[in-house]
Amino acid sequence: MFHFVDQILEHEPGRHALGVKHVTPGDTFVQSTGTGPRTLLSCIVGEALGQLGAWTVMDAKDFAVRPVADVVGEVAITGHATIGDSILLDTTIDSVTDEAVFYHAVASVDGTAILALENALGPLLPIEEFNDPDELRRRLTRICRPGLQDALLHPRVGDPGAFDASFDEVLSFEGGRKATAVRRLTGGETFLADHFPRKPVLPLSLLLESLLQLGQKLLGDGGTAYFPIAARKVKMGRFVEPGVSLEAKIRVLERNAESAWLRFRCEVDGARVCVGEAEYSTVPGERR
């Protein structure tokens, strides 16, 4: 399953929506962070915010178009959601044109923000190329329910194990400096069934997660642990379809005792697919 909005509590088509994502034990996208509790991958929280925005825009556009790919000015990671948490998703549409939706969003748990998206943009493309619009209409009707429901109503059953965000092959690795890695999309990945049924492509959120984790390994090579706290100027301009080999290059721009910056660029056959920057801190969730 690659749908992350379990319920929509409030919905003003094309303008604003409030939704919920429950983090449950069977969730594919929870990870263990050392000795701490298992948490939902941060990029999936961002994906949920984007999907909530997509629902409200698709509804406003009568399911003729949908947002795909993305540009995100900034993703701020300020906390995590653990199993049992219900994440409140709050997405505000700043504007919608015939070509694109522009939005910002924040996810929180018990009133504390855990992730925010600023200055996000999603190009709008004909929905028929990606989904069955009637299926999406039915799904929206199912998840639009006022009043928060219990997470137990949303068990994740049958998900085939945790998602592996690592690259298939690391071609080069110079600790603290730079790395190059490859990911091949086989077509058998379970998330492709929903992203998207008619045009399976690698979600930006999963690619970003892989990049943030590789960057973490690169920075942590000297023994000090660095945690991703933000990504900036993230842009995915092309689809990554099954059968292709994506090459990711990460370069550390700055690393000191408290924080670090790096830049990443992903290509398929030499063409730019995704670029961006990431910020890390030795203290999780703490900005410089």
Added chain:
Amino acid sequence: MNTDNVYPKVREIIADVLAFEEDEIQRDGSLVEDYNAESIDFLDLVYQLEREFKIKIPRGMIEQEARRGLSNEEFADHGRLTDKGLEKLKGYLSEVPEDRFTPRMQVSLIPTLFTPETFCKIVVRELEGSEQAASD
């Protein structure tokens, strides 16, 4: 107001959107050829300019304004610029070096001509338009 007034901010935004350093951006550089701008970058760029300058840049504005005074058929034929269309476009995009225009060029390739100065002109025009509207 002229384009010099807005160029520093436009250059900053272009550098940010296209992931270049500001001093790498040339005022007459081709955003597509020199800075690898793609369609999503143009969406992003227009949005950032609209936010920064509090203006609205109509989509397809350059092509529409460039062809003003010419019918669709006079401007392009089977998706390619006519001689008249090319001259009109050269006049409209006067900041673009002459050698970047090619006879019978495809209409869909017009964005490959855009430079930072092109966007400065758009911003100035829209700013002046909104000032005019406010004073009317």
